[in-house]
Amino acid sequence: MSEKYPQKKQPKQLNKFVRFSSIALQMGLTIYLGSKLGEWLDVKFNNTDQLYYKVVTLIAVFVSMGSVLFQVLKLTNKDSDD
Numbered sequence: 001m002s003e004k005y006p007q008k009k010q011p012k013q014l015n016k017f018v019r020f021s022s023i024a025l026q027m028g029l030t031i032y033l034g035s036k037l038g039e040w041l042d043v044k045f046n047n048t049d050q051l052y053y054k055v056v057t058l059i060a061v062f063v064s065m066g067s068v069l070f071q072v073l074k075l076t077n078k079d080s081d082d
Contacts, residue, residue, distance in 0.1 A: 016075075019071075019075060023067075023068055023071050023072070026064070026067065026068075027064040027065075027067070027068055030060050030063060030064040030067070031057065031060045031061055031064055033060070034056050034057050034059065034060020034061075034063075035053060035056070035057045035060065037056050037060075038050075038052045038053035038054065038055065038056035038057050039052075039053050041053075041056065
């Protein structure tokens, strides 16, 4: 009774949805943590015009956009090879 059953593969569309959802969550988390770091720096260095908040949040946006572009290009190149 050692029958082997073939495993069913998940639909590709659902798999892509999960990947893109995780990319969006990663982007949101990166921007949120960047803004919290900027707030903390403003409080630590007693900066009243929120310069650190603005600069660090903007850097976090660029970093997250670069990460998203890299992951999407990697995903599309992987799919084109299949």
